[in-house]
Amino acid sequence: MAEIQGLSSVANPYERASYTAKANDKNTLTIESYFKLLSAQLAHQDMTNPMDNSEMMAQMTQMAMVQSLGTMTSNMKEEMALTKNHLSCRFNRKGSNGKSFRMRKTV
16 A cells, blocks of 8 residues: 655644744834834824823833843843853863863862
């Protein structure tokens, strides 16, 4: 009896796949684009039913939090890279002649 090959290009069709969109100008909201959006929203709002102050403050607070988290994430990535570099330098010591050496602990 002949074996029937699967139509899917995936080896296991029941395996979960994930997709992460890359950040670009079209899917990333910067603080400048947020303020442009907010000013357009305020300029075109219904004068008989204006935006609630608490709603506007909540939006601004959320944007500030997102910006702070982004800054914190990039700072942590830089710190991790520096730590990794420092540890690799510490454990891969080489002398001026290019040969590896070990430091002995003196008591």
